[in-house]
Amino acid sequence: MDIFIQIAIKIIHEQEAIIGPIAWEEATKVSGFIIRDPKKDDVTIEGDGKLALEKLVQQYERLFGRASREVCRSAIKSLVNDSNKESIPTILF
Amino acid sequence: MFQVLENRTSQDGSERINQELYKKNAELAFRNKTLLLLRKLYVDTLITSHLKDLAARLVDSIQHELNPAMIGIFLLSKDKKLLVPLECKFSGLLDVNQAVGEFDPCVNPIVITNENSVQQKVLTQGQMLVVDNLGALWSNPLRKQHLAILQQKFRIISTVLYPLNIDKKAIGVFLFSLDRPYGDLSSYETEALESFSSLIAIAIDKARVYEQVEITNKQLEINNQRLKQLDSAKSEFLSIASHQLRTPLTGIKGYLSMILEGDYGAITPKVKPIIEEVFQNTDRLTRLVNIFLNVSRIESGRFEIDRKDVDFVELTEEVVRTLKLVAEQKKLELIFHHPDKLLPMLKLDKDKIKDVLLNLVDNAIKYTSKGKIEIFLEKFGEALKVIVKDTGIGIPKGEVRELFKKFVRGSGIAQINTGGSGLGLFIVKKIIEAHNGKVWAESAGKDMGSSFIFTLPMS
Numbered sequence: 219m220d221i222f223i224q225i226a227i228k229i230i231h232e233q234e235a236i237i238g239p240i241a242w243e244e245a246t247k248v249s250g251f252i253i254r255d256p257k258k259d260d261v262t263i264e265g266d267g268k269l270a271l272e273k274l275v276q277q278y279e280r281l282f283g284r285a286s287r288e289v290c291r292s293a294i295k296s297l298v299n300d301s302n303k304e305s306i307p308t309i310l311f
Numbered sequence: 312m313f314q315v316l317e318n319r320t321s322q323d324g325s326e327r328i329n330q331e332l333y334k335k336n337a338e339l340a341f342r343n344k345t346l347l348l349l350r351k352l353y354v355d356t357l358i359t360s361h362l363k364d365l366a367a368r369l370v371d372s373i374q375h376e377l378n379p380a381m382i383g384i385f386l387l388s389k390d391k392k393l394l395v396p397l398e399c400k401f402s403g404l405l406d407v408n409q410a411v412g413e414f415d416p417c418v419n420p421i422v423i424t425n426e427n428s429v430q431q432k433v434l435t436q437g438q439m440l441v442v443d444n445l446g447a448l449w450s451n452p453l454r455k456q457h458l459a460i461l462q463q464k465f466r467i468i469s470t471v472l473y474p475l476n477i478d479k480k481a482i483g484v485f486l487f488s489l490d491r492p493y494g495d496l497s498s499y500e501t502e503a504l505e506s507f508s509s510l511i512a513i514a515i516d517k518a519r520v521y522e523q524v525e526i527t528n529k530q531l532e533i534n535n536q537r538l539k540q541l542d543s544a545k546s547e548f549l550s551i552a553s554h555q556l557r558t559p560l561t562g563i564k565g566y567l568s569m570i571l572e573g574d575y576g577a578i579t580p581k582v583k584p585i586i587e588e589v590f591q592n593t594d595r596l597t598r599l600v601n602i603f604l605n606v607s608r609i610e611s612g613r614f615e616i617d618r619k620d621v622d623f624v625e626l627t628e629e630v631v632r633t634l635k636l637v638a639e640q641k642k643l644e645l646i647f648h649h650p651d652k653l654l655p656m657l658k659l660d661k662d663k664i665k666d667v668l669l670n671l672v673d674n675a676i677k678y679t680s681k682g683k684i685e686i687f688l689e690k691f692g693e694a695l696k697v698i699v700k701d702t703g704i705g706i707p708k709g710e711v712r713e714l715f716k717k718f719v720r721g722s723g724i725a726q727i728n729t730g731g732s733g734l735g736l737f738i739v740k741k742i743i744e745a746h747n748g749k750v751w752a753e754s755a756g757k758d759m760g761s762s763f764i765f766t767l768p769m770s
Contacts, residue, residue, distance in 0.1 A: 236340045281326075285334050285337055286333060289337055295402070296378045
């Protein structure tokens, strides 16, 4: 699975644990994200994955403040490594 | 314009509420995650009790859920000078081998340098401690720079050490590195870390006790095996030695008997008591050898029962005839109470059962200084019950059950009969049990007389 999709799903799941299904609803509002079936984690990203991730984090932050960005950062820690960290938006570090 | 301001204020208010609600929900979500993790850790402690495996499971579970840059369980060495890594890991953020390089803190013990060292404070004060740099823990000056680079690579901002306390004594530490200052942690996050360290301490202590028990059990098993081999060698030796002794003894006894009978001519009155004494001692020696032979047969499983029809009344009369004189010499009455009803013939190994009755009556005579010895035969359901009752020294209450064990002699008996082997009643029990019977002793206590009772199935 594409690393951007893996990270996006991880972030949405972590947000879902806090705010419930709204996490998926908000993700559908982010341009570039196509969510077909939240129950099956059926997510695709069209266009620039890095930009789409940044917008996703900002979408949550706009609604729920700085704390939501920390949640996103914490969520993706286990997925980031030396080889892929260049492609991750700086907002997540 | 007022309407616009009002809308903006209202929007700001709901944003703040949203954000506060989010924070509360985030806290609840974290607490929920902590509870689930604690449950998982608890399950880990149930799944494995092997110390190293358990530590690996606990560290893996916490790392999987919280992904700290570095996490470790270090145990205090016996000399209390080192904290030895039991399990320690860096996060998968980097290629660990490449990133860690020449000095891996996860495999190097933490040396407890002096009384004022940070490590010592955690252990003695039993409180958690936060360090900003790993160099404060692995205090080798040559490694400080390496550790600083390592810390930067893994983005470690602070490292928390929790003592693993059992009964207020530290058995080690739980190390957890953070990517932010410890002060930035919320109260629920610090509570979670404390809970993990408490659970780890209990789990590790339990696993250590379990491992110790396992080691002791293995040692006991080995010792037991050795004892069995020694016992078997002893029995073998006893059997061979007894056989070798019995043959010449039979010859000696025979010749002594012939001398006493006058087959080699008259012996002087001065020599006669000496020959009689030698004969009696040889007889005693023969009986002892026979006892040892019986014991070695019992223990090697070569103790065979040859059953034939036996008239038990007749057998008892033979025993009474044999020992009547001995009892009379001690001015004791030896009374056989014949049964009221006719007893059926019993399928028994006559010689061995006769040995049993001889042994019990002989003991009764030995340990009775005045009064009488009575023998009763009774029907006891489908069994024959034989009672040998005396008015002798009795048996202290605590000793009744022990008497039938090998080499056990009642207290006070040694003074009366110095030559006993402590094997007579052991053999009695084995013979009776080989006939599917039971044997036991009863006594009201010291100087109150005693009864030795055995049963034999009549069918």
